[in-house]
Amino acid sequence: MALAATAFALLVFSSFIIGQSRARASAGSSGLKLHSLPNYHGCYVALWAGVPALLILLLWLALEPVFLRSIVLDTIPERTASMSEQQLSVLFSEIQNKADGAFGITAADESLTRAIDSYKSLKRTSHFAMLAVFFSVCVLCLLFARSRIAPAFTARHAVEKAFNAFLFLSSLIAILTTIGIVCSLIFESIRFFQLVPFTDFVFGAKWSPQTAMRADQVASEGAFGAVPLFVGTILIAFIAMCVATPVGLFAAVYLAEYASKRTRVVAKPILEILAGIPTVVYGFFAALTVAPYVKDTAEALGLAASSESALAAGLVMGIMIIPFISSLSDDVINAVPQSLRDGSYAMGATKSETIKQVIVPAALPGIVGAVLLAISRAVGETMIVVMAAGLAANLTANPLSNVTTVTVQIVTILVGDQEFDSAKTLSAFALGLMLFFVTLLLNVIALRIVKKYREKYD
Amino acid sequence: MENQDKVKQMNGSGVKPGLAAEPTMRAQGKSEKVRDVAPADHRTPKAKSRGVNVYYGAKQALFSIDLDIFENEVTALIGPSGCGKSTFLRCLNRMNDVIDICRVEGKIEIDGDDIYSSGLDVVQLRERVGMVFQKPNPFPKSIYDNIAYGPRIHGLAEGKADMDEIVETSLTKAGLWNEVKERLHDPGTGLSGGQQQRLCIARAISVSPEVILMDEPCSALDPIATAHIEDLMFELKENYTIVIVTHSMQQAARVSQRTGFFHLGELVEVGKTEQIFQNPVDQRTQDYITGRFG
Numbered sequence: 001m002a003l004a005a006t007a008f009a010l011l012v013f014s015s016f017i018i019g020q021s022r023a024r025a026s027a028g029s030s031g032l033k034l035h036s037l038p039n040y041h042g043c044y045v046a047l048w049a050g051v052p053a054l055l056i057l058l059l060w061l062a063l064e065p066v067f068l069r070s071i072v073l074d075t076i077p078e079r080t081a082s083m084s085e086q087q088l089s090v091l092f093s094e095i096q097n098k099a100d101g102a103f104g105i106t107a108a109d110e111s112l113t114r115a116i117d118s119y120k121s122l123k124r125t126s127h128f129a130m131l132a133v134f135f136s137v138c139v140l141c142l143l144f145a146r147s148r149i150a151p152a153f154t155a156r157h158a159v160e161k162a163f164n165a166f167l168f169l170s171s172l173i174a175i176l177t178t179i180g181i182v183c184s185l186i187f188e189s190i191r192f193f194q195l196v197p198f199t200d201f202v203f204g205a206k207w208s209p210q211t212a213m214r215a216d217q218v219a220s221e222g223a224f225g226a227v228p229l230f231v232g233t234i235l236i237a238f239i240a241m242c243v244a245t246p247v248g249l250f251a252a253v254y255l256a257e258y259a260s261k262r263t264r265v266v267a268k269p270i271l272e273i274l275a276g277i278p279t280v281v282y283g284f285f286a287a288l289t290v291a292p293y294v295k296d297t298a299e300a301l302g303l304a305a306s307s308e309s310a311l312a313a314g315l316v317m318g319i320m321i322i323p324f325i326s327s328l329s330d331d332v333i334n335a336v337p338q339s340l341r342d343g344s345y346a347m348g349a350t351k352s353e354t355i356k357q358v359i360v361p362a363a364l365p366g367i368v369g370a371v372l373l374a375i376s377r378a379v380g381e382t383m384i385v386v387m388a389a390g391l392a393a394n395l396t397a398n399p400l401s402n403v404t405t406v407t408v409q410i411v412t413i414l415v416g417d418q419e420f421d422s423a424k425t426l427s428a429f430a431l432g433l434m435l436f437f438v439t440l441l442l443n444v445i446a447l448r449i450v451k452k453y454r455e456k457y458d
Numbered sequence: 459m460e461n462q463d464k465v466k467q468m469n470g471s472g473v474k475p476g477l478a479a480e481p482t483m484r485a486q487g488k489s490e491k492v493r494d495v496a497p498a499d500h501r502t503p504k505a506k507s508r509g510v511n512v513y514y515g516a517k518q519a520l521f522s523i524d525l526d527i528f529e530n531e532v533t534a535l536i537g538p539s540g541c542g543k544s545t546f547l548r549c550l551n552r553m554n555d556v557i558d559i560c561r562v563e564g565k566i567e568i569d570g571d572d573i574y575s576s577g578l579d580v581v582q583l584r585e586r587v588g589m590v591f592q593k594p595n596p597f598p599k600s601i602y603d604n605i606a607y608g609p610r611i612h613g614l615a616e617g618k619a620d621m622d623e624i625v626e627t628s629l630t631k632a633g634l635w636n637e638v639k640e641r642l643h644d645p646g647t648g649l650s651g652g653q654q655q656r657l658c659i660a661r662a663i664s665v666s667p668e669v670i671l672m673d674e675p676c677s678a679l680d681p682i683a684t685a686h687i688e689d690l691m692f693e694l695k696e697n698y699t700i701v702i703v704t705h706s707m708q709q710a711a712r713v714s715q716r717t718g719f720f721h722l723g724e725l726v727e728v729g730k731t732e733q734i735f736q737n738p739v740d741q742r743t744q745d746y747i748t749g750r751f752g
């Protein structure tokens with residue numbers, strides 16, 4: 001394999017040289033001026049040599065298992081005749097594993113051994129055929145491209161087109177992935193809503209997704225009311241924002257307006273390091289330091305508090321979010337034109353009057369955008385909440401009790417063994433979908449606000 | 459006219475605390491103006507600079523500037539780009555304080571008070587010496603709030619009616635009232651460039667300053683808006699002392715009574731506008747106004 005890859009790389013590289021020298025030669029012999037630089041001719045030939053062959057390789061690899069499967073399974077008709085589609089899949093993957101697997105794994109019976117042997121030999125043949133086709137396509141295309149080179153040939157435009165196509169493809173991959181994820185969320189959610197009515201999910205006040213894993217197991221029916229989860233999410237996000245918004249904003253004002261250059265150079269990166277701390281670390285901090293402290297303080301004040309609380313999680317999450325707000329707000333405050341500051345100072349305003357009455361109002365849309373982005377970050381945060389706020393789906397607004405959030409429930413639902421089409425598992429997709437819409441909405445609003453703000457000064 | 463009288467009254471009645479000396483100064487200026495014909499430079503200047511040096515870091519931008527600015531006159535500062543006109547203008551209301559690397563030496567007095575003395579309140583100084591910038595810079599607030607900004611922070615209005623009156627007077631004096639009276643609560647940034655500049659002028663006069671500094675106030679405007687603002691300066695000089703920086707020789711000739719010519723950080727020549735333009739003493743001034751360099 002490594003040999004083939006090296007050969008291919010060499011081939012592509014030499015095709016570049018071939019294209020280049022061919023272009024020079026054709027220009028020299030005909031005395032015409034080249035339309036494109038020799039480099040472009042080289043790229044052109046190299047692209048032809050590389051891309052079609054690679055595409056065929058990909059196609060081959062994608063289709064190979066399909067053909068192999070039908071051929072191999074046909075060698076053992078006596079076994080496969082009565083099997084369902086699902087059983088066939090299992091059988092084929094067993095064959096594959098045994099064929100690719102270590103020595104010493106012997107098949108249980110004769111027909112399986114036969115299938116495995118046929119699989120092995122087919123696979124080897126396919127492999128050689130693939131390499132043969134791959135390299136011949138490579139060489140053929142190279143020759144074709146080489147034949148097209150002439151002084152008037154517009155290799156520059158051809159390369160440009162190929163580059164465009166490549167860029168387009170890259171963005172297409174990103175977009176298709178997003179669409180794919182959203183679609184899978186939607187389809188699985190639809191399956192969930194066939195089991196649990198939509199209204200029960202959206203308005204139900206009880207969340208306990210324990211359903212029977214096996215038919216003979218005794219278990220409660222399971223309740224899928226998402227309200228406690230969303231209330232928990234909102235409660236924690238709210239606490240977090242109460243911490244992060246003022247602190248972040250004031251930090252931004254200080255950095256943008258008051259701090260000396262030297263302070264700024266030191267302080268800003270430090271603040272941004274906060275954003276780089278893994279959330280698990282914040283999680284420890286929340287669970288081991290802040291949560292006990294919150295509990296002790298509350299008890300000292302005569303309030304009942306559980307050892308895991310929304311308050312602890314919210315406080316730590318707020319700290320985590322500070323850099324988002326401060327860094328974005330700092331940018332928008334800096335984007336407020338100096339001429340507005342000058343205008344205000346020239347009216348005899350002091351610095352703090354200028355900040356309060358001119359700079360912050362002018363930067364407000366951008367600051368709101370920053371806050372909304374931070375909220376969507378807070379809503380999506382999982383680790384801190386898992387560690388510090390608990391798993392109990394309490395419907396409460398008391399910050400001292402333990403609550404849970406949407407993301408935490410998704411994690412707990414999907415961790416461990418699950419039947420894939422049970423209501424419990426599917427509910428994770430429904431939760432994910434709702435969460436997705438909420439954060440999407442927040443992001444869209446935030447980005448619109450930020451954009452509108454940008455237009456104003458451009 | 460009626461509105462103007464009101465503002466005059468406001469000026470005269472010493473609304474601003476700590477400026478009790480002002481009415482008499484103003485009266486002096488007026489009486490001088492009555493004499494009108496050829497008041498020589500023995501008048502008491504409104505603002506006086508002596509030996510002003512300005513440095514940006516190690517680079518010196520102004521060299522020993524001695525310049526008198528008289529009341530109820532338009533003083534024009536002309537000179538090639540980079541010669542320090544804006545720098546000098548910004549010395550007069552200490553806007554250079556905002557620039558970290560800027561250092562001012564020498565003495566500048568307004569009404570006899572050294573404005574660089576340590577006891578002076580910069581905020582109050584800027585209330586007395588207003589400024590209009592090259593590029594219109596209305597705050598992103600309503601037209602009304604743009605004008606009310608200064609009076610609010612200095613506590614010049616008692617109650618809404620008072621504020622409404624200040625807003626109307628200022629806008630009227632800036633010649634903008636009729637255009638915006640229907641939409642006082644629309645954003646100031648939604649006005650045209652010329653209107654915005656007049657809004658900024660109205661904003662500057664809303665606190666009844668004694669001196670108005672204008673740094674190329676018309677350079678972003680079309681000829682019609684420019685004419686508008688020149689008319690405005692002509693009227694405003696009845697009540698205020700105006701210093702204007704301009705690149706247009708015609709403008710300086712049209713609106714100013716005195717002209718100072720700056721060159722490479724030096725004040726080459728200063729005198730009555732007609733004299734500077736018709737009969738300059740210095741060769742450099744001669745070259746500049748005839749367009750031979752700069």
Ligand SMILES: Nc1ncnc2c1ncn2[C@@H]1O[C@H](COP(=O)(O)OP(=O)(O)OP(=O)(O)O)[C@@H](O)[C@H]1O
Binds near residue numbers: 519537538539541543
């Ligand atoms: N903020 C600053 N930092 C450093 N140097 C400055 C600063 N502002 C002005 N200068 C320098 O001071 C000198 C005078 O500048 P100033 O802006 O006063 O010129 P000007 O006469 O107003 O020019 P223009 O007609 O182009 O507006 C210039 O050499 C300029 O480079």
Ligand SMILES: [Mg+2]
Binds near residue numbers: 543544
């Ligand atoms: Mg200037």
